[in-house]
Structures are given as structure tokens and as C-alpha cells.
Amino acid sequence: MPADDVPETFHVTTDEQLRAVSNLARHRIMSVLRFEPATITQIATRVGLAKGSSSYHVRLLERAGLVKVVRTRKVRGVTERYYAMAARSIVLPDPGEGGPDLLMRHAVADLEAAPREGERHVGMAHLRLTEEQFAELGARLEALADEYRKLSDPALPDVSLVFALFRPTSQVQAEGDAK
Template identity: 85%
Template sequence: MTIDRMPTDDLPETFHVTTDEQLRAVSNLTRHRIMAVLRFEPATITQIAERVGLAKGSSSYHVRLLERAGLVKVVRTRKVRGVTERYYAMAARAIVLPDPGAGQPDVLMRHVVADLEAAPVDGERYVRLAHLRLTEERFAELGARLQALAEEYRALSDPSLPDVSLAFALFRPASRERAAPTEGEGDAE
């Protein structure tokens, strides 16, 4: 799973989430939304608070946790009326999350669903679910094509335009034959 971020030449390509502290930091929906603000350009605590709809103190708290976990960093500072203003950015172009263990929630997909549910209902959106039957080869091919398409459009992103989120999940669901029967199933005599 990957969380895309801003294109900056001097940033490492990827940051792999490996510690419990890092996983806790990215598992919080507010911090996920803060990282989305920092995806394309650095921002101050005040700018982050305004964009996410938080109080400045709450914004500062969440950014400090992300910074302590190594997910964001100060990329520049400037003096404003005797106060040092810090600009934060993501620590890498992409944040790579560990795959969830069996039966554990997929943090990234939970954030995607929360963001989709919070999106304006009158806004334009495309949400589709397709059930497919594919060979291993076609499955891998489709995964590579989806990733390439996402990369192509990420390269075309313009930070001056409104945010657009693209999420996709290509997976093989649990086999219905192996899944435990739900209430009412398997009760036929």
C-alpha cells in the first residue's frame, strides 16, 4: 500500500513504515488528512489547520506526532514578527505501509472510505466495483496497468488545482466455498 505525495527532487523515493509508532501515526484519520495537505507542497501549522479544518493547537499536536515518527519534516523556516514559522513536508515521495495481517483492518482503505464518505455528495465522483475472473498473468497485468495509470496522472498533477483522490484495490476475495456460512445459510434440510 502506498500513500502518494508531493513531487520534490531532493526527497527520497519511499519511506517504509516499519515501527508501531509510525503505524499509529498513519492510522489516524486526521493525520492521514494532514499528510494529504502536504502531498504537493510544504505548509505551516496555520495553513494545515485551515485546510484540514482543525484548531491550530490540534494541528500542531498531530504534526508533531508525524514528525516524531519520521513521516514529515521541517523543510524550511522563516522569521515572521519575531516568531519562527516552520514549513512541513512529507519525508518521502511515497509512504509505503505494511500489508495488514489476516483479519486486521486495512488502514489505507479505511481512510479512503472515510474520505469518500466525507466528500460532497453533489460533487463529481466515479465509484465502481467489478467482479472479475482472471488468470494469474492477467491479474498481474491489470495490477501493473492500474499502477502505471496512477503514476501517469500523478506526473500530470498540478498543485494549484483542487485535490482529486484515486484509490484502487485489486485482490482475490476469500473463497466463498471456504468462508464460514452466514446466519441462515447452510440450514437447509
């Protein structure tokens, strides 16, 4: 399937889809498929899973509509399937107050699994912003990510960008909730 035919976003709306993306192995499989199609064998090698496990996870993702077969070919009498993402990006529902943010949990797990000797840029800033500044910063971060997403070249090594802009629970509010 030509890259131009891939929808921009896929909105996760069902429990089956949410369960499919909530697993770290499946998250990593989707990361493998984000730039180019791959076979079960290629996925297994890149993710570090057995072929049987990779096949199981890909079937769940396919059943949920998150990945699909984009081409097949015969190899020594066996049909080899190439899988790709169903859309360029996946949009998860808001987890709601106190709910786990799956994207952040997976991002932290990926960061922890990344080679220590590799270059990293990890930081955290505590800011005090007006509502307008908060909204502007969020829009600028999204625009910057979109700008670099368009520059992304599948021939280059993978890079992950994760950001979260949020208002933490205030200490006074957290202490009041605990009583």
C-alpha cells in the same frame, strides 16, 4: 527543500510510524502536505482542526519521520515552520490476513466526507481472472496511477485515486471458517 531532493518512498517499519499513519486526522494532514509545504495554521485551516490539535498531530508525524520542517521564517518575532512530507509516497506493511487495511479505511472516510455535489467516479467490478491476468491488471493500474501522478500539478484541486485489486474470500471458505 527542492522537490528533487525528496525521496520517492518512505517505508513504514516501526510501531510508532504505523500508529502515526493510522489516525484519520494525520492521514488528512499528510494529504495537505503531499504537494507543497504548509504551516500549522495553513494545515489547521485546510483540515478543519484547531491549531493546537494540528500542531499535536504534526509533532507525532514529525517524530515518526513522516513529515519534516523544510523551511522557517520569522513573522513578528515568532518562527514559522513549514512542514512537508518526508517522501513522495508512504508504503505501509502488508496488514496480514484479517488485518485492517488502513489506506482503504482512510480512503472510504475521505470519500464519505467529500462533497456530494462534486463529480465522482466510483465503481466496483467482480471479475474472474487467471493469475497472469490478475498480475497484468495490477501492473496496469499501478502504471496508470504513476502516469497521472507525474502529470499532477500542485496548482490544481486535489483528486484522490484509490484502487484495490484482491481475491475475496470465497463463500465456501468463509462458511467453513465460521464453523
